[in-house]
Amino acid sequence: MKALVSPNEPREIGYRVAQVEQQEFEVALPLFWVDCADTDKADQCWYDPSDQRIKPFPQDTTG
Amino acid sequence: MTQAFNLSQLANNVNTTGQLNAAAGLYNQTPVANGGTGAATLAANAVLLGNGTSALQTVAASTLGNVLTSNGTTWVSQASSGGTPVVTIYSAPATWTKSPTLKAVKVFMVAAGGSGGSGTTNPALSSIQGGPGGNGGILQGFAQASAIPGPLSITVGSSNAGGTNGTPGTPSNPGVTGGTSSFGTVFSTTGGGAGTAQSGPVAGSAGAPGGSNTITTTPTTSSFGLTSPTATPVQAYGVRGQTGPTTKNASGYGMGGAGTAGPAPGGSSSGGFMIVEEFY
Numbered sequence: 001m002k003a004l005v006s007p008n009e010p011r012e013i014g015y016r017v018a019q020v021e022q023q024e025f026e027v028a029l030p031l032f033w034v035d036c037a038d039t040d041k042a043d044q045c046w047y048d049p050s051d052q053r054i055k056p057f058p059q060d061t062t063g
Numbered sequence: 064m065t066q067a068f069n070l071s072q073l074a075n076n077v078n079t080t081g082q083l084n085a086a087a088g089l090y091n092q093t094p095v096a097n098g099g100t101g102a103a104t105l106a107a108n109a110v111l112l113g114n115g116t117s118a119l120q121t122v123a124a125s126t127l128g129n130v131l132t133s134n135g136t137t138w139v140s141q142a143s144s145g146g147t148p149v150v151t152i153y154s155a156p157a158t159w160t161k162s163p164t165l166k167a168v169k170v171f172m173v174a175a176g177g178s179g180g181s182g183t184t185n186p187a188l189s190s191i192q193g194g195p196g197g198n199g200g201i202l203q204g205f206a207q208a209s210a211i212p213g214p215l216s217i218t219v220g221s222s223n224a225g226g227t228n229g230t231p232g233t234p235s236n237p238g239v240t241g242g243t244s245s246f247g248t249v250f251s252t253t254g255g256g257a258g259t260a261q262s263g264p265v266a267g268s269a270g271a272p273g274g275s276n277t278i279t280t281t282p283t284t285s286s287f288g289l290t291s292p293t294a295t296p297v298q299a300y301g302v303r304g305q306t307g308p309t310t311k312n313a314s315g316y317g318m319g320g321a322g323t324a325g326p327a328p329g330g331s332s333s334g335g336f337m338i339v340e341e342f343y
Binding site (some may be wrong): 004006009013016018019024026027028029031041044054 | 112140156177215216218230237239242243245246247248250251253254256266271275
C-alpha cells in the first residue's frame with residue numbers, strides 16, 4: 001500500500017497521512033508517497049519525518 | 064474648349080459669395096496631399112487606414128466576432144485568438160493532454176469531504192454523536208504552459224460512506240477520509256479528514272479540513288488554498304460536515320458528512336470536482 005503524506009498539514013510531530021491507496025497517482029509537491037502497511041488508514045496515523053515511518057495515533061477503546 | 068468657356072462653366076458652380084460647390088465643381092477625388100481621401104467611395108462600415116500620399120485604404124468588418132489585429136505591418140480583420148478560454152469540468156479521473164499551442168491554464172479544484180463517524184446502538188449512549196467529516200481542500204492555481212508536463216492525470220477525490228453504527232461496549236466507527244484532487248504533478252489539494260468515532264460518553268471529533276495551506280508559488284505557477292469555514296455549514300463547495308441528524312449526508316462538492324448519534328451510520332461525504340480553463 002501507498003500512503004500520501006502532506007507536509008503542509010502538521011500532525012503530532014510530523015505530517016498528515018492524507019490518503020492510502022493501492023497505487024500511487026500523480027500529485028504535486030510538497031505531497032509525496034511512501035510505502036505503508038496494508039492496515040494503515042488515512043488520518044488514523046501520521047508520518048514521522050525523523051525516522052520516515054508511519055505511526056498510529058493513540059486510540060480510545062471504550063464503548 | 065477655350066479658357067473663357069472653361070471659366071464660365073466653373074462659374075456655374077460658384078455661389079453668390081464666391082464659394083465653389085465641391086460636389087459639382089471638381090472632377091477628380093481630392094488627393095491626400097491636398098487634405099482629401101483620394102478615394103471615390105468608402106465602403107460602408109469599413110475602417111479607414113492611412114496610406115501615405117495614396118488614397119486611404121479600408122478594412123471591412125468581415126466575419127461576426129472578428130477583431131482588428133495588427134499583423135506587424137498593417138491591420139486586418141480576423142478571428143480573436145485569445146481571451147476566451149476552453150473550459151472543461153471534471154468530476155471523475157481523466158487524462159489531460161497538453162496542446163502545443165497552449166499558453167497557460169487556470170485550475171480550480173475541490174477535494175472530497177470526509178465522511179462522518181457513527182453513533183452506537185447502546186441506548187445509554189444514544190445521544191453521543193460521532194464526529195462530522197472535514198471539508199475537502201479548495202485550491203485555485205495558475206500555471207504557464209512551460210510549467211506543465213503533458214499529458215497528465217487528473218484525479219478527482221471521490222465521496223465515501225459514513226462510518227457504520229457501532230455496538231454496545233465497543234467504539235462506533237469513524238468516517239473515511241476524503242480523496243485528494245490533483246492536476247497531475249502541478250496542483251493538488253487533500254481531502255477532508257474523517258469524523259472520528261463516538262467512544263463511550265465522548266463524542267467524536269470533527270475531521271480536519273483538507274488542503275490547508277496548499278500554497279505554491281514559482282515563476283511559472285501559483286496557487287492558493289482555502290482553509291475550513293467553522294460556522295454552521297451551508298450547501299456549497301468545500302464546507303465543513305453536515306451536523307445531522309436529519310440531513311446527515313453531504314451535498315454539493317467537497318462537503319463532509321455529519322456525525323450521527325444512536326444506531327445510525329455516519330453521513331456520507333460528497334466528492335470533489337475540477338474546472339480546467341485552457342488559454343491559447
